[in-house]
Amino acid sequence: MDSASSVHGQWSSRFAYVLAATGAAVGLGNIWKFPYIMGENGGGAFVLVYLLCILLIGIPVMMAEVLIGKAARKSPGKAVEALAVSSGHSANWKYVGWMGVWAGYLILSFYVVIAGWALAYIFYSGQGAFTHRTSEEITALFGALVSEPRTLMFWSFLIIAGTVIVVGKGVQKGLERAVSYMMPALLLLLFVMAGYAVVNGSPVEAFNFMFKPDFSKLTVNGVVVALGHAFFSLSLASGIMTMFGAYLPESTSIAKSSVWIAIADTMVALVAGIAIFPIVFANGMAPEAGPGLIFQALPVAFSQMPAGQLFGTLFFIMLVFAAFTSSIALIESSVAWLVEHHAMSRWAAAALSGGGIWLLSIGTSYSFAEGSWAHFSIGTIQTTYFELLDYLTANIMLPIGGALLAIFVGWMMKTAVLSKMITEPAVLRLWKITLRYVTPLAIIFVFLNLVGVITL
Ligand code: TRP
DSSP states (O other), X not given: OOOOSBOOOOOSSHXXXXXXXXXXXXSHIIXXXXXXXXXXXXXXXXXXXXXXXXIIIIHHHHHHHHHHHHHXXXXXXXXXXXXXXXXXXXXXXXXXXXXXXXXXXXXXXHHHHHHHHHHHHHHHHHTTTTTTOOHHHHHHHHHHHHTOHHHHHHHHHHHHHHHHHHHHHTOHHHHHHHHHHHHHHHHHHHHHHHHHHHHHSOHHHHHHHHHSOOGGGOOHHHHHHHHHHHHHHTTOSSSHHHHHHTTOOTTSOHHHHHHHHHHHHHHHHHHHHHHHHHHHHHTTOOTTOOTTHHHHHHHHHHHHSTTHHHHHHHHHHHHHHHHHHHHHHHHHHHHXXXXXXXXXXXXXXXXXXXXXXXXXXXXXXXXXXXXXXXXXXXXXXXEEHHHHHHIIXXXXXHHHHHHHXXXXXXXXXXXXXXXXXXXXXXXXXXXXXXXXXXXXXXXXXXXXXXXXXXXX
16 A cells, blocks of 8 residues: 555455455454453453444444545545545544554554564474473463563564565565465464364353353453453554545445454454463463463463464464554554655655664563563552553543544534445444444543543
8 A cells, every 4th residue: 555645546346455454453452462351351241341342332433434534535644634624624633643643653562562472482382382381381481481571672673674674665465465365364273273272171161251241340441441442453543444445446335344344353352262261261270361361371272282383383473474464554654654744765764663663662572571660650550561551552542532533523524425435324324323422422431430530
């Protein structure tokens, strides 16, 4: 995709678009983050709230973002500005677009560190580090990796360098072709892992945990995390869907394609959960282990299963690929911004962006090492650089950006434009009501709860 401010190119088909958007959406969020936040927030009730957030907030906001791109055929900031001005509103709406660029940039700075763990795990697995190990030994292996910040800085450097090279050279197209094989292969392997876990782990406990809501375990913070993750996982409020929408063929239904992307994304997350929790329960591991959960649970399965060394290596290769496609999409907005506003070459812009990401990522690399400077307390709360950054981006910036986008499209844009974009009349009516009322009010309600103004 080029970054010209007016966009004329188009996806070759609706399928190509859905595949590319799913490629950006599916990543560490589905396989790494969803299982561990589900584990930390008590399982079933959290999953239910998450699914509601996808349905009532995620899908309508995705449609709004794609619509902005399709209607303006411009890059995110400029698209919002153009539509605001043409419907008689302030050009300042463009800052909503800019906030997304920043959110995406900050997300990338911790994303590359986790992608670096996955990269290291390709080598661990390939060398047979997990073969015939106990779950304690595997947990210790993870602990050893994350307690070495400099090693993590090395692995994340490799991820950033790869991203910069692909974006700098503008060879995303070639990569997309590779992804069209990798994505289905990753899904297939996840199904194999889920099958293995169900047969050899503790599926009953896992299914009860994941799908039997126990609302006594759900906290207000759990709801905030579920809401934030709906935005994170669908890659919303970071400009990318507007970017994709700008290339959407006239005839493609925004509603249908958004629903498909959301279904695919949610399915990958749920299958990842099914691959992990039966193993967690069968081996006496803790569901609330935190960000290391999949790096501890899956290798236990690889250590026990036939051809586990091969499966493990393949799995982490595909995980790195899935993370890599998301990294490329995440860096793209900042590169486009540098090229447009500072007349930089793509190479210079990609290298500068990547350098900044690496510097920002150092705090995350230090966040998992016991006693490092990246651990601190705010009042009585112990936290880390990573936790703060994750919370600020996913749980605060993305939902606020999403609410503002919903208000912009629902209240500011002309109905004539909307009805030209969403061609199914019944869908248009339902979507508009959701976008005007349900989405912003739900987000405001959740935040008021979080800060204690009202209590659920
Ligand atoms: N959705 C990605 C994942 O689940 C993460 C992400 C958030 C993202 N915002 C994005 C990816 C913007 C690409 C573009 O891993």
